[in-house]
Amino acid sequence: MKSQTAPSLADVARRAGVSLSTASRALNDAYGVSAATRARVLDSAAALDFVVSPDARRLAIGTTGRVAVVVPHIERWFFGQMVSGIERVLSEADFDILLYHVDDAEDRREFLARLPARRKVDAVVVVAFPVGEAERERLELIGAKIVAAGGQSAAYPYVCIDDFQAGRLALDHLTSLGHRRIAMIAGSDPDQPGWPAIPGRSRAYESALGALGVDVDPALVRDVDWNPVNAAKAMADILDAAGEPPTAVYAHGDELAFGVLHTLRHRGYRVPEDISVVGIDNHPLSELLDLTTVAQDVGGQGAAAARLVLQALGREQDEPGADPGAGVVAPVHLIERASTAPPRT
């Protein structure tokens, strides 16, 4: 009945001829065990191929050694990068990462409501979505730390970029080139259709046009669910609806821009001669498509978020000047490639 079972501490102790306590100490502390004894225990452990049962240790210790990473769309580039960055530093700090995928707002709420009581993790990092006040309190009540990646919060540490700034970088590039008639393909939150998923990037649009005294023309704006194919359709839509085509297109993300490029090419518009296109992200394929974009280091942000976790867990010496609990905003910068140029007059 009992399936194969790994050697236990008791086995190690017996083989080394010491007590459980001593074996445990030899394996953990450095103190309180004579060198000779420790050596015997270590040998014994090695011979038996022993490794502590994490569950038992955790039970006794009261800590889990795990952190939950909760992401909406693990199959998308941005999230993959983020998880990759988080995993890298957390695993190095010897934490295991528990991956959870949550789809919509309902999913997220339910997940967060369940997690606290589960005590499965020491911390949770939520990627690109907010945590309600109530959930946050429950998490903190059980001692679980929480940090956000790809979004900010006043209530817990976070790392993100300044989306408004990123947007302005893209738009200022366009306007300084002389563009005035600029279309926008906005990424929209499927939970709240019609609302921008990243408000800052939309505000940048209004603000940039506003600064020029140009009114926003609704015929030039479309919301898209981040699916490139839908972005392609949206662009076609704009071309069909707007009397005069825009001279430039601002996409909230490179993946949306890819769709735009596709439609433009199919409709016979040359980029950038006829229409300029700019995105945000610096997706790995953007270089190949000569897309001008505002770059961000997503993997680096994941790593930074992981460091915030370690900090919150007291596992890292606070860097002097680092205000724990505060957020870090990662830098962004414009990368000019061949998809943007001055408008033809």
Next chain:
Amino acid sequence: MKSQTAPSLADVARRAGVSLSTASRALNDAYGVSAATRARVLDSAAALDFVVSPDARRLAIGTTGRVAVVVPHIERWFFGQMVSGIERVLSEADFDILLYHVDDAEDRREFLARLPARRKVDAVVVVAFPVGEAERERLELIGAKIVAAGGQSAAYPYVCIDDFQAGRLALDHLTSLGHRRIAMIAGSDPDQPGWPAIPGRSRAYESALGALGVDVDPALVRDVDWNPVNAAKAMADILDAAGEPPTAVYAHGDELAFGVLHTLRHRGYRVPEDISVVGIDNHPLSELLDLTTVAQDVGGQGAAAARLVLQALGREQDEPGADPGAGVVAPVHLIERASTAPPRT
């Protein structure tokens, strides 16, 4: 000192006025507890916001409720899809997934060597890399099941596609169009430079040409580490090296094909008029780039792998006719788009 602590089963039992055993049973079994008692316990648990400590439960139960998913490049599309598929079905079966990222062969070996003794998981699914015989045995010794996704093995269950077939699908399409001078951009394993990461896709090339009595021209073949940018360079290389350019290019993956398309465009070749291009994968961006490709459902393969895990763990009624321990090979199919056409004569 003692940080906030969640309510324990003992609290629930006390509040309900029953013993620990009864509380436990009420929460788990359906049997052996009177309806009234169960109700009291349930109420009590609800009132206290109680949820069992997974670690304690596991310790007592002897099972972890977790499965490890080990991937080489979590930030790449293929792996993201795979993990996504795995997570979907495993989390529904109430398993937690522990994500591990391993880079190179050394990493993998070390990881697998450590895992067995750790007893952190009930099973491990390795994505797109092989597990040595020794490691496999150790894993099985401690009762951890193992299944492969994106690669096959004689020693444990797996799900993959038939890479040779996929390659032939792509190549037969090309040759039936009339192409004879076909270049190949092969994805290569960084651990074994010069070797194809996916041998079947290379064999398909040799086989398809062989069937036509055409010799493989080394000047038309390049190995690339799956980086699209390097694929672009490799294509440039071929164009520079080969006297006469190929009339078609076969890429081991769509991401490589993207690089090819880039170079072709920059060099002034029209696709497909001057040169045809075909890939494998049906990457989400392929549609936008009008790339002809051989499609595979990666997420579906992940889901299938997860089902194999459940099966191995005895958590799923064996479907009649399903041979546990065997592999499943997922179907592939050609998607013709605008990147392929007959060669100009």
Next chain:
DNA sequence: CTGAAAGCGCTTACAG
């Protein structure tokens, strides 16, 4: 430096 004992939070035969 080392050991006996209690405890971490559950589950599960074993007896009522």
Next chain:
DNA sequence: CTGAAAGCGCTTACAG
């Protein structure tokens, strides 16, 4: 149907 008790595999004061 219900409870007392042992056990899961470790850790950690408490005494030597």
